[in-house]
Amino acid sequence: MIPAMPKPLTSLLTLLLIAMAPAEKLRSETTTDWPSFRGPGARGVAEGSTIPTTWNADPESETNDGMLWETKVPGLGHSSPVVVGDRIFLLTAVPDEGETELNIAAGGNIDAAKDSGAYKWMVLCYDADTGKELWRQTAHHGEPKATRHSKATHANTSVCVDGDRVVACFGSEGLYCYDLDGKLIWERDLGVIDVSKYDIGWGYASSPAIHDGKVAVIGDDPDHPFVTVLQLTDGEEVWRSDRSEVCERSWGSPLIHEVDGVTQMIVNGFPWIVSYDFATGEELWRLEGGGDNPIPTPFVSHGWIYITNAHGGKAPIYVVRPDARGTIKLDSEEDSDSLVWSVERGGSYMSTPVVSGDYLYLGNSNGVVRCFHAKTGEKVFQKRLGKDAGVIASLLAVNGNVICASENGTVYVLKTGPEFEVLAENPMGEPCFATPAVADGVLFIRTTKRLVAISEPE
Template identity: 70%
Template sequence: MRSFPATLLLAFGLLAFGLLTQWESLHAQSNTDWPAFRGSGGRGVAEGFPVRTTWNADPAAGALDGVLWQTEVPGLGHSSPVIFGDQLFLITAIADEGSAELEIAAGGKPTAADDNGRQQWVVLCYDKTSGKELWRQTLRTGEPRATRHAKATHANTSVCVDGRHVVAFLGSEGLYCYDMEGKLLWQRDLGVIDISKYGIGWGYASSPAIHNDRIALVCDDPTNPFVAVLNLQTGEEIWRAARTSDCERSWGTPLIHATDDATQVVVNGWPWIVSYDLESGKERWRLEGGGDNPIPTPFEANGWIYITNAHGAKSPIYVVRPDARGNLSADESAASKDAVVWSVERGGSYLSTPVVYGDYLYLGNSNGVVRCFHAKSGEKIYEERLGRAAGIVASLVAADGKIYCASENGNVYVLRAGPEFDILAINPMSEPVLATPALSEGVLYIRTTRRLIAIQ
C-alpha cells in the first residue's frame, strides 16, 4: 500500500484544524451562545428569540413571576454569566471566614475592602436549563495578592469559552484553562497585577478574550502595564507589549476584531487607547483617551469600533474605522481624520459598557442617567434619568426591541429601543445587580450579589 507523503498529511491536518476552528468561531457567534463577557464580539446583543419585559424576582414584592429558576451563588463576585451550549459559567471568591460585603451606594470613595484573609477562587458550571450545578473547580486557595475596592470583589472577571476551552484570568491570582468538563489543561502565573490608585488596589477586572488559538490579556498595573497574547492550547506567551508610557491603569476587556486584512486587539486606556496586531503585537493605531479611569470595553457595531471612558476632564465617545493606522490624535491628514467616524468630548460612560442596537447607541451611568446617540452620526437623541438611586454599573444588553439596564438599586429597567425615552418596566431583583446579564435562547441570566436567576 502506498503511503501519503508527509507534506500531504500535514496539509490535510492543517485543513481539518482550520475547518474545526472556523466551525467553533461560527458556533460562538450563534444566537444560543454568550461565550464571553457581553457575548459574541462584546456587543451585548442577542436576537432571534422573544425576551420577557416584566417580571418579579423579589419575594418581598409579591409572588415570583417569570423566574425559570434561581440558585444561591456562594461567595462574592461581579463575574458575569457566560454560556456555551447548555453550560453556564461564573467565577466567585469564597472567604474562609466571615461574609464578604460590598459597599453599595451612589458615587464612590477610594476605600479598600477589609477582607484580605484566605479565599477560594472557584469557577462554577451550571446547567442553563435548570440551574443545577454541573461542576466546580477551585482555581486557587490563599490570601489575595492584591486588595480590592469596597465596591469591587476578588472575582470581577468573566470566563471566555470557545466550545473546548474555558479560560479564567484573575489577574494576580493567575490564568487557568479548563476543558468543558472541568479538567485543568494548564495554568500560568503572570505575577502580581495590582490595578491601583491613591495607594489602594481597586481590583482586577479585565476578562480574557479568545480568537482561534490566541488569548488576549490586559494587565495594566500602574507599575508595569502590559498587554499579552498567549497560545490557547499551551499557555505559551506569544508576545507582550509594554504600556508604560501609554496607560496608567485600566479595567476594560480587550476587543479582538478580525477583518479581511488583519486581526487587531483594541485596548481602552488613559492617556492612550491603542490597537495592536494580534499576531505580531505591533501597534496599528492609537487615540488619545479622555477619562482617567478607563473601564468600558471596546466593541464592534456597524463595522466600526466604539470606545468610551470617563472620570476626569472628559467623557468621550469615539467611533473608529478598523483600517485606521497611526496616531489618530496627532496626524492631521485626511486619512487620519477619516479614520474617526465621529466623536464627542462629553457624553460617555464611566463604568458600564454601552450597547449599539439598531440605529442607536445607548449608555448607562452610575448616576442613573441614560444617554442615547445616533450610532452612525453621533447626534445626541436624549439624556434622561432612570430613577432614584438607579446607578448603572453593569453593562447594557439588548434584545427583542428592548434595552436592559441592570442597576445596583436592585432593579432591572427595560427601555423601548428607539429615539424616544420609554421605560417599559422596572423589575425588582431583591438584591443589587452589578454583573452584566447574559442572554441565551430568549432567557435572561442575571447574577445579583447573592443569586443567579434565569428569567424566561
C-alpha cells in the same frame, strides 16, 4: 446521473437524519451561545432572541412572574454569566471565614475594602435548564495579593469559552484553562497585577478574550502594564507588549476584530487607547484617551469601533474606522478619515454601552442614561432612570429593547428609539453589578447573591 428523489421521500429522509443525529450535534446547531463577556463578538446584542419585558424575581415577593429558576451563588463576584450549550459558567471568591460585603450606593468613596484572611477563587458551572450546580473548582487559595475597591470584588472578570476550553483570569491569582467538565488543562502565573490609583488597589476586572486558538489578556498594573497573547492549547506565550509608555491603568477587556485580512486587538487605556496587530503585537494605531479611569470595553457596530471612558472631568465617545493607522489626532483634518465621529462629553464611566438599531445607549453610575445617534453622534436624550439606579453592569440590546441592570436591584427595560420610554422596571430584590447574558430565549441575571433565569412561560 442519480435521479432526483421525490419531495415526500426527501422530507422523510431529512427527518430520519435529524432523529439519528447525536444530541450534542443538534444542540450546537440550534443553541445560541453567550461564550464570553457581552456575548458573541462582545457586542452585548442578542439578535433574534425573545425574552420577557416584565418579570418579578424579588425573593421576598409572593409571586415570581417570569422566573424560570434561581440558585444561590457562594461568595462575592461581579463575574457575568457565560453560557455554552447547556452550561453556565461563573467566577466567585469565597472567604475562608465570614462573609464579604459591598459598599452599595457609596457615591464617591475611593477606599479599598478592608478584607482580611484567605479566599478561594472558584470556577462554578451550572445547568442552564435547571440552575443545578454541576461542578466547582478552586483555582487558587490564599490571601489576596492585591486589594479591591469597596464596591468591587476579587472575581470581577468573566470566563471565555471556545470549543471545550474554559479560560478564567483572576489577575494576580492567575490564569486558568479547564475543559467543560472542570478538568484543569493548564495554568499560568501572571505575577501581581495591582490595578491601582491614589496608591489604593482597586481590583482586577479585565476578562480574557479568545480568537483563532489564542487567548488575549490585559494586565494594566500602573507599575508594569502589559498585554499578552497566549496559545489556548497550552498557555504558552505568543507575544507580550509593554504598555508603560502608553497606559497608566485600565480595567476593560480586549476587543478582537478581524477585517480585510487584519486582526486587531483594541485596548482601552489612559492616556492612550491602542490597537495591536493580534498576530504580532505590533501597534496599528493609537488615540489619545480622555477619562483617566478607562473601564468600558471597546466594541464593534455598523462596522466601526466604539470606545468610551470617563472620570477626571472628561467623558469622550470615539467612533473609529477599523482601517485607521498611526496616531489619530482629534483636531487634525488629516485624521478625519480615521474617525467617524466623536464627542468630548457624554461617555460612560463603568458600564460598556450598546448599539440597538441606529442608537447608542450609555448607562452611568449616577443613574443617567444617554442616547446618541450611532451613525452621526447627534445627542438624542439624557434621562435619569430612578432613585439610586446606578448602572455599573454593561447594557444589552435584545429584540428592540435595551436592558439596564441596576445597583438598586431593578432591571430597567427601555424601548429602542429616539424617545426615552421605560417599558418595565423589574425587581430583582438584590443589587445587580454583573452584566446579564442571553441564550436560547432565556435572560440570565447574576445579583449579588443569586443566579436567576428569566424566560417566557411555555
